[in-house]
Every structure is written in structure tokens, then in C-alpha cells.
Amino acid sequence: MKKIILLLLLSFVFFLTSCSITQQTYDFEHHGTDSIKTDSNFKYVGRNVMGKAKTTYYVSSYRKNKQEMAPDGLLSEAKSRLPELKDNQAYANLSIDVLETLNGKRAGATINIKEITIEVVVSADIIEYY
16 A cells, blocks of 8 residues: 555656756847958957856746846847957957747646746957958
8 A cells, every 4th residue: 555655646746847848949140240341451369259148037926026137138248248359359250149948837738937048148259450
């Protein structure tokens, strides 16, 4: 009898915990060398430098919703984490990637979302004119 109760309890716990879902979407923009002076001599001094920013929004039905703060906006925060430019330098091949991750539990054909995470990654090359 104890084995049957234990088996039922374990299967109940399994059914409660096995229904979590993670869904991620991805979007990007790329800005090439259109806006910089390509008819002047330049050299690459940094390749694939990155700045990242992330925020998470916690959705709760029994508590107030919470969010990690990004006071200046995610894109602005990610850009501020890029290395500073020196004289005669510019960013080239700028890419902006946005990743959105939803975590929740399956409820039939829909998802009860518990947490939304948005991450912005700005990457670029640094060129220097001479």
C-alpha cells in the first residue's frame, strides 16, 4: 500500500513539474558601412565589440508584477556598454539583436506566462581613419 501511495505521489509531482515551457523569439537589424566615409583610408581597430542589456518582467496573479529596471531603455543601455571611441574612430557594421524569452506552464493549447525576459545585444566593428 505504501508503494502505491508513493508511486501516486511521485507521478503527481512529475505531472506538476513537467509542463514548463520556454519559447524564444529573435529579431535583428543590421546597419552596414552606408553611413560612414568609405572613400577615405581606414583600418579596423576592433572587431565584434559588444554591449548588452537585459530586463525580466515577472508576471504573477497573486502578487504585484515585478520588473528589473532599465531606466534609460535597453537599447540605450546596451549602446552605453560599447567601448568609447577615440579621435578619428567610428562604428561600422552595427548590428542590433533582440531576444525575447517567455517562460511559463502549458495550459491546454495556451501558455500561462510567468516570466518575460528581453535582451538587447549591440555589436559593431570599430574603424579608425588615417
